[in-house]
Amino acid sequence: MIKQLSWKVGGQQGEGIDSTGEIFSIALNRMGYYLYGYRHFSSRIKGGHSNTKIRISVRPIRAVSDELDVLVAFDQETIDLNAHELHEGGVILADAKFNPTLPEGVSAQLFAVPFTKIAQDVGLAQMKNMVAVGASSALLGLPLEAFQSVIEEKFSRKGQQVVDKNMQAIQRGVEYITEQTGGPLNALRLEKSDGKKRLYMIGNDAIALGALAAGARIMAAYPITPSSEIMEYLIKQLPKFGGTVVQTEDEIAAISMVIGANYGGVRALTASAGPGLSLMTEAIGLSGMTETPAVIVNTQRGGPSTGLPTKQEQSDINAMIYSTHGEIPKIVIAPSTAEECFYDTIQAFNLAEKYQCPVIILSDLALSLGKQTVEPLDYDRIQIERGNLVTDDQELEELENSQLFKRYQFTDNGISPRILPGKKHGLHHVTGVEHDETGRPSENPLNRKKMMEKRLRKLEQGIDFKDPVHLDCKHEEADLLIVGINSTRGVIHEAMERLEEKEGVKVNHAHVRQVLPFPTDILREQMAKAKKVVVVENNATGQLANLLKLHVGMADKITHIGKYDGNPFLPSEIYNQCKELLVHGHV
Amino acid sequence: MATFKDFRNKVKPNWCPGCGDFSVLAAMQRAFANQGLEPEDVAIVSGIGCSGRISGYVNAYGFHGVHGRALPIAQGLKLANRDLTVVAAGGDGDGFAIGMGHTIHAIRRNVDITYIVMDNQVYGLTKGQTSPRSEMGFKTKSTPKGSIEATIAPMEMALTAGAGFVAQAVSSDLKQLTRLVEEGLKHKGFSLINVYSPCVTYNKVNTYDWFKEHLVNLDDEEGYDPSNRMQAMQKLMEHNGLVTGLIYQNKERKAYEELIPGFDEKPLAKQDLKINKEQFEELVAEFA
Numbered sequence: 125m126i127k128q129l130s131w132k133v134g135g136q137q138g139e140g141i142d143s144t145g146e147i148f149s150i151a152l153n154r155m156g157y158y159l160y161g162y163r164h165f166s167s168r169i170k171g172g173h174s175n176t177k178i179r180i181s182v183r184p185i186r187a188v189s190d191e192l193d194v195l196v197a198f199d200q201e202t203i204d205l206n207a208h209e210l211h212e213g214g215v216i217l218a219d220a221k222f223n224p225t226l227p228e229g230v231s232a233q234l235f236a237v238p239f240t241k242i243a244q245d246v247g248l249a250q251m252k253n254m255v256a257v258g259a260s261s262a263l264l265g266l267p268l269e270a271f272q273s274v275i276e277e278k279f280s281r282k283g284q285q286v287v288d289k290n291m292q293a294i295q296r297g298v299e300y301i302t303e304q305t306g307g308p309l310n311a312l313r314l315e316k317s318d319g320k321k322r323l324y325m326i327g328n329d330a331i332a333l334g335a336l337a338a339g340a341r342i343m344a345a346y347p348i349t350p351s352s353e354i355m356e357y358l359i360k361q362l363p364k365f366g367g368t369v370v371q372t373e374d375e376i377a378a379i380s381m382v383i384g385a386n387y388g389g390v391r392a393l394t395a396s397a398g399p400g401l402s403l404m405t406e407a408i409g410l411s412g413m414t415e416t417p418a419v420i421v422n423t424q425r426g427g428p429s430t431g432l433p434t435k436q437e438q439s440d441i442n443a444m445i446y447s448t449h450g451e452i453p454k455i456v457i458a459p460s461t462a463e464e465c466f467y468d469t470i471q472a473f474n475l476a477e478k479y480q481c482p483v484i485i486l487s488d489l490a491l492s493l494g495k496q497t498v499e500p501l502d503y504d505r506i507q508i509e510r511g512n513l514v515t516d517d518q519e520l521e522e523l524e525n526s527q528l529f530k531r532y533q534f535t536d537n538g539i540s541p542r543i544l545p546g547k548k549h550g551l552h553h554v555t556g557v558e559h560d561e562t563g564r565p566s567e568n569p570l571n572r573k574k575m576m577e578k579r580l581r582k583l584e585q586g587i588d589f590k591d592p593v594h595l596d597c598k599h600e601e602a603d604l605l606i607v608g609i610n611s612t613r614g615v616i617h618e619a620m621e622r623l624e625e626k627e628g629v630k631v632n633h634a635h636v637r638q639v640l641p642f643p644t645d646i647l648r649e650q651m652a653k654a655k656k657v658v659v660v661e662n663n664a665t666g667q668l669a670n671l672l673k674l675h676v677g678m679a680d681k682i683t684h685i686g687k688y689d690g691n692p693f694l695p696s697e698i699y700n701q702c703k704e705l706l707v708h709g710h711v
Numbered sequence: 712m713a714t715f716k717d718f719r720n721k722v723k724p725n726w727c728p729g730c731g732d733f734s735v736l737a738a739m740q741r742a743f744a745n746q747g748l749e750p751e752d753v754a755i756v757s758g759i760g761c762s763g764r765i766s767g768y769v770n771a772y773g774f775h776g777v778h779g780r781a782l783p784i785a786q787g788l789k790l791a792n793r794d795l796t797v798v799a800a801g802g803d804g805d806g807f808a809i810g811m812g813h814t815i816h817a818i819r820r821n822v823d824i825t826y827i828v829m830d831n832q833v834y835g836l837t838k839g840q841t842s843p844r845s846e847m848g849f850k851t852k853s854t855p856k857g858s859i860e861a862t863i864a865p866m867e868m869a870l871t872a873g874a875g876f877v878a879q880a881v882s883s884d885l886k887q888l889t890r891l892v893e894e895g896l897k898h899k900g901f902s903l904i905n906v907y908s909p910c911v912t913y914n915k916v917n918t919y920d921w922f923k924e925h926l927v928n929l930d931d932e933e934g935y936d937p938s939n940r941m942q943a944m945q946k947l948m949e950h951n952g953l954v955t956g957l958i959y960q961n962k963e964r965k966a967y968e969e970l971i972p973g974f975d976e977k978p979l980a981k982q983d984l985k986i987n988k989e990q991f992e993e994l995v996a997e998f999a
């Protein structure tokens with residue numbers, strides 16, 4: 125019995141790779157296994173190699189593995205491109221239709237299964253996916269019932285006959301493999317799962333659901349990979365809650381609309397990736413200057429310019445901190461799991477209203493699109509805090525005599541009372557021009573100085589964000605501290621375990637979740653405890669490493685491990701480079 | 712009930728004496744009062760330029776944003792609170808150069824706001840450069856030998872983009888201007904009012920006198936039917952766009968808010984943010 129295995133399905137983009145992976149993994153998730161799926165795709169819609177790799181485990185996992193146990197191939201290219209990942213004795217299930225062959229030097233077991241032919245027999249060639257699902261589940265010894273509910277949900281709209289035919293295709297896949305192998309392969313038999321009910325979602329789903337739960341009712345956005353799922357989810361759900369999504373003419377319109385909506389009192393968000401964020405820069409400054417809340421999601425992808433639009437990267441960290449001219453208070457948070465995507469998004473809306481400033485939720489492609497098992501989401505943790513929003517009519521009556529409302533009142537913590545347009549006694553002006561306490565333009569140097577300090581003061585004492593750094597630091601004195609951000613959480617964890625187990629070194633792990641204001645003190649404490657610090661990040665210049673050097677110092681301790689070829693880190697890459705560093709002092 | 716004086720505040724406009732924008736300000740204040748609005752019912756979102764300052768001169772809610780983006784901000788605000796009367800305002804550079812994309816799309820989208828462009832055919836605030844509304848040959852700091860680009864025809868453009876309300880006015884005719892702003896406010900959907908608002912400092916060609924000589928008032932045209940789009944286009948072309956009055960109105964076209972599935976009469980800003988546990992469980996079930 126094994127504790128985990130990796131399964132991959134590949135073929136030409138558009139021929140049902142996604143749905144094969146989807147059905148297989150949902151069934152396993154329902155059985156109580158922990159899953160982590162990563163889709164490899166290109167920016168073509170049809171054609172081009174695409175694959176989905178799914179890791180299945182009896183304990184929580186949040187990373188793809190180095191190796192592969194089962195490869196399902198719908199074309200020879202899939203075998204040629206991926207067979208090297210298979211470990212000794214790994215299995216390839218390939219459509220007999222293309223006469224699959226093993227590349228030289230690969231010692232996997234190849235089963236040519238007539239996916240297409242069986243599917244045609246059952247009724248429709250497209251159901252070759254289902255035959256593949258059946259064949260896979262037979263290898264693993266999964267019960268057929270596990271697929272029944274998944275198939276019903278997916279096809280019941282099309283009628284019972286379609287459901288039955290798909291189940292039949294799965295069954296035929298099972299039968300074919302069982303005939304060949306005489307039953308499940310021992311090397312692929314998973315330990316029993318705990319059978320608990322959990323969710324299975326991509327980071328973008330969790331962000332979108334978080335926004336809905338936080339009370340966001342308007343989204344304005346322009347489609348872009350890899351953020352569009354957020355928009356698509358809310359297009360589906362917001363109408364049920366009276367809200368709406370506007371697909372704007374560009375990202376400048378999107379962020380501007382979000383600012384308008386927030387000014388009007390509705391929680392609103394936009395989501396985009398690098399190119400869109402670049403366009404939003406000026407308006408982010410407007411949000412900061414006018415102290416209008418705004419929530420902006422950046423699902424990072426390969427840059428610069430159009431870069432690698434469908435690939436993983438973490439190279440917008442600097443841009444998110446520094447972009448927009450002048451100096452504004454701004455918050456940047458970076459969830460690292462799908463669960464955190466949900467809860468952090470709720471927090472983002474609270475922070476935006478509490479500190480009356482732009483809040484950027486920084487994600488990355490692997491987190492936004494990677495599908496992972498999520499513990500049940502807790503309704504009671506949905507708290508809505510609107511900050512210093514004056515709604516009390518009594519309070520407003522008292523304001524009556526004071527003529528204009530002091531929307532930008534100088535206060536100790538810098539946070540001024542906010543009021544929504546439409547209130548009788550709340551008239552005030554809002555402008556991106558420097559202004560006085562009532563919002564009237566003012567070039568008075570004294571006022572300018574006070575107003576600038578008031579705005580910046582809002583974040584100076586730190587912000588109310590839960591767990592600014594995720595710490596997995598059990599050693600008081602460590603040989604190594606690994607620092608990461610966003611989706612690398614799981615892969616670092618695995619490398620850490622391997623280093624401890626195989627090399628006997630003491631490793632701590634700190635994952636940065638709050639990027640701005642930078643959690644200097646927490647990181648300093650952890651860095652002081654470690655002999656060496658390794659910063660793992662998907663970029664070329666070491667943006668996070670440089671932030672550590674800037675804010676914490678200890679530059680001579682810090683090494684940066686970068687990867688910017690478009691693919692997420694593998695555990696072995698981090699493990700090997702850390703080992704190298706510990707032995708030779710450099711990577 | 713509020714009078715136009717209630718829409719005045721104590722801020723002294725920093726416009727040059729004689730600037731056309733003073734009339735636009737007065738027309739707005741009168742139109743609001745005539746329509747029975749109170750200051751707190753109104754929000755003016757403006758762009759950047761001499762004209763953009765207008766939101767600071769009205770006693771109402773005002774949002775002075777960034778150059779060219781008044782329209783998306785105004786649309787976001789209106790969607791957030793449909794009880795508000797939202798007016799967007801700015802210059803010809805704001806609306807027809809840097810913000811042109813938003814103008815076309817706001818017309819298409821048809822959110823129920825009123826957009827007033829103070830068209831002086833020049834960039835005032837940046838001290839006199841050419842604008843997309845400048846006529847060919849117009850000499851400015853940025854076109855010392857005269858503009859060599861064609862002029863944008865905003866009224867014709869609005870018609871082709873599917874506008875439901877297209878009007879044009881001139882600062883010197885406060886009465887007509889006020890009436891058109893009122894019509895715009897009443898119109899359900901996006902209304903565009905282009906106002907020839909002379910810049911007395913940087914535009915020595917398109918002056919009050921020049922307009923007196925060249926403008927044709929559609930109010931005086933017998934039989935002019937503003938519901939006839941073809942005729943509207945013809946009239947504009949006949950006079951090279953130099954007409955005033957209500958050029959076109961389509962009362963049938965529904966505003967964006969009316970077409971959004973599930974969009975409530977009650978403003979979103981006044982609705983409860985929290986979703987209940989049952990709804991939440993239902994949402995989560997999709998991912999089980």
Ligand SMILES: Cc1ncc(C[n+]2csc(CCOP(=O)(O)OP(=O)(O)O)c2C)c(N)n1
Nearest residue numbers: 759760761762778802803804805834835836
């Ligand atoms: C992004 C950006 N670019 C340039 C400017 C400088 N700028 C301010 S107003 C303006 C043009 C003003 O012309 P118009 O919109 O016609 O307004 P007017 O002053 O004539 O009323 C320019 C170019 C700016 N504020 N922002």
Ligand code: SF4
Nearest residue numbers: 727730761835910911
């Ligand atoms: S420069 Fe022109 S547009 Fe600006 S205030 Fe003076 S007259 Fe008006």
Ligand SMILES: [Mg+2]
Nearest residue numbers: 802803833834
């Ligand atoms: Mg102008």
